[in-house]
Amino acid sequence: MNIMIAGGGIGGLTTALCLHAAGFTAVRVAEAAPAIRPMGAGVNLLPNAVRELHALGLYDSVAAVSVPIERLGYLTGLGEDIWTEPRGLPAGYDWPQLAVHRGALQMILAQAVRDRLGADAVTADARLCSFGEAEGPELRIGFSHRESALPTELRADVLIGCDGIHSTVRGLLYPQEGPPSSSGAVVWRGVSRCRPFLGGRSMVVMGDGDWKAVVYPLADRPDDDGTVPVNWAVSRESAASGEARSADAAAGRQLGPVPDWHCGDLALAEVLAGQERVRQFPMIDRDPLPRWSFGRVTLLGDAAHAMAPMGSNATTQCIVDARTLAHALAADPDPVRALAAYDRRRRPAMNRLQVLNRAKGPEVVIDMAHGRAAGGTTCRARRAVPAADLARVTASYARAAGSDRASVNRPSPYTVDGGLGLRGSRRAVHG
Ligand SMILES: Cc1cc2nc3c(=O)[nH]c(=O)nc-3n(C[C@H](O)[C@H](O)[C@H](O)COP(=O)(O)OP(=O)(O)OC[C@H]3O[C@@H](n4cnc5c(N)ncnc54)[C@H](O)[C@@H]3O)c2cc1C
Structure with a gap:
């Protein structure tokens, strides 16, 4: 099966690696930027994403350029503690939470794609601008290039739109939607x-x-x-x-x-x-969608569910999307059914997370403290809100994000038997 990925960010590159691990080798990534360069600032990888990076054989290289975050504190502007919790290994997870420069992570992923899928698996300066049906079940996918006036057209059996919050693939699927909110x-x-x-x-x-x-x-x-x-x-x-x-x-x-x-x-x-x-x-963010998968075309990462930046989820969730999608494609020889299964498995949870993040996700505990504490920052925030209320907010958010300890400390459900997975995904960081 020929699979085309539009977008060489964290979502697109991880998708290529997940597909390879699931046994697919005819996978190409088309990136609009003139080159894959280490752009951006920091991102956090929650333990549910770290578990999947380990299953892809990438844990050591990513951990080498990361910091394991072991404590998260929500505080008032005066430095008063509202809510503090251990994270990662000290919180009893089998996997750490890693803070990493987005660019460093992107370069590790890009190199791994080239090593595993071939030097020409990633094409820069290739902006997807159209897609449509070819004869038979194939898709015709059109690209424009900065360096060449001539557009190119490629064929593929499946198209995965990993082209970010301003996604062209999403715009073609939802032409009435307009810009992000x-x-x-x-x-x-x-x-x-x-x-x-x-x-x-x-x-x-x-x-x-x-x-x-x-x-x-x-x-x-x-x-x-x-x-x-x-x-x-x-x-x-x-x-x-x-x-x-x-x-x-x-x-x-x-x-x-x-x-x-x-x-x-x-x-x-x-x-x-x-x-x-x-x-x-x-x-900015995007509204939840009623559907991501249309026949042989689907959306992933920010293209599918760009969310307000709360709770460190954007990068984490695109990695989980990628593993889920590759598993679905490996489990069903019919790509249309496989993309529909991926949509069913991921979209409801991501729709809910988008809504929670608009309401500030776990960071709402700061508003709770200020709302209930007359005098805002000048009063004792911790005493103003019962600890049980704060614990409920953070725990239910973690469950919604799939990053609660019980979910993460299970083996990855996405590893494909007989695929090219490089390692088992059982406890490797400790234990
Ligand atoms: C340059 C950049 C810097 C960022 N910096 C940060 C940061 O510091 N902190 C943070 O939390 N988040 C940052 N983000 C967002 C973060 O990377 C994402 O929220 C998250 O990792 C999900 O990734 P994604 O792959 O779905 O989307 P993105 O990371 O947005 O990647 C989408 C990719 O698709 C490419 N693309 C867009 N349109 C097309 C097209 N038509 N055809 C082909 N390719 C296309 C883009 O150039 C980009 O490489 C940044 C994103 C970008 C693009």
Whole structure:
């Protein structure tokens, strides 16, 4: 079976590797960018994604460039603890939660695709622009190129749209949909160099009900100068004003109260001062879809279910999508039925997660603390909200995301017997 993947981000490259592990070898990835380059800042891989990367034989290479996040704290702007929980191995998972630079992960995946599927398995400068039925069951897929005025057309039995939140494949399937939805919030994101904080393996989410900061390290060991790269994202809900959108945000001058926030040895002023490059984004997502799979065409990752950036799920879920889809294709010789089965297995849970993330996912505990604590940041947040309520929110969110301990500590259900899987997916990180 010839399989064409549109998009060489984390979702597309992982899909190629999952298909290979499931026994498919005629797999090609077409990427619109002129080259696969290490773009972006930090992403988190929850243990359910790490288990699947291990099953693909990629655990060691990804872990070597990651930090195992062992503690997650939700705090007020004053640094008061709202909710803190262990993550990964200290929380009893068989797999860690890994924080990694998106670009480093993408380059590891791209190299693995070339090693396993061949040097020409990934084609850059190939933007999918159309698809339609050819004679027989095949698809005709059209590409445009920057370097060549001539469009090309390729045939494939299956097309998987992994082309991100602005997906062309999705746009062709849903021509009335229009651009992504915006919440009105703005996010500023960067990677700084600063001293390790809170033991070196902590992720912190601080907020005052309007401003929010998310901070986590991207290296486990400091360089000779004692610093590590630190991923940070600052967002403001009511950021529709020109003031908040000002380019001065890059210098930390327009980030409201955030530079004054601190917690233990973590000082946001230090993080923001050590920034290398800041980018500003609108907070956008997509509505849940009634269907992802249409005949021999389907959607995956952000193209299928772009969600508000809460709970570290975008990258994690595209990896789980990829494993589910490859398993479905290996389990049924009819690709139309297989794509429908993938849709049935993944879409309901992702639709629900999209809705939960619009309502801030687990980060809603910050609003709960501020809503119930008269005086906002100036009162004792932990006492304001019963711990049992906070525990319920975070636990039910983890179940919705498939990242609860009971689900993750089972063997991967996606490994294909007789496929080209490189390793079993049973406990390898500890135990
Ligand atoms: C450049 C970039 C930087 C990012 N940085 C971060 C970050 O720092 N932190 C974070 O949490 N998330 C980041 N993300 C988003 C994150 O990667 C995704 O939310 C998540 O990994 C799901 O990945 P995906 O493969 O579904 O989508 P994406 O990562 O968006 O990948 C989609 C890929 O498809 C390609 N593409 C688009 N249109 C076409 C087309 N018509 N034909 C062929 N290819 C096409 C894009 O160039 C891209 O490589 C970034 C995404 C991109 C594209």
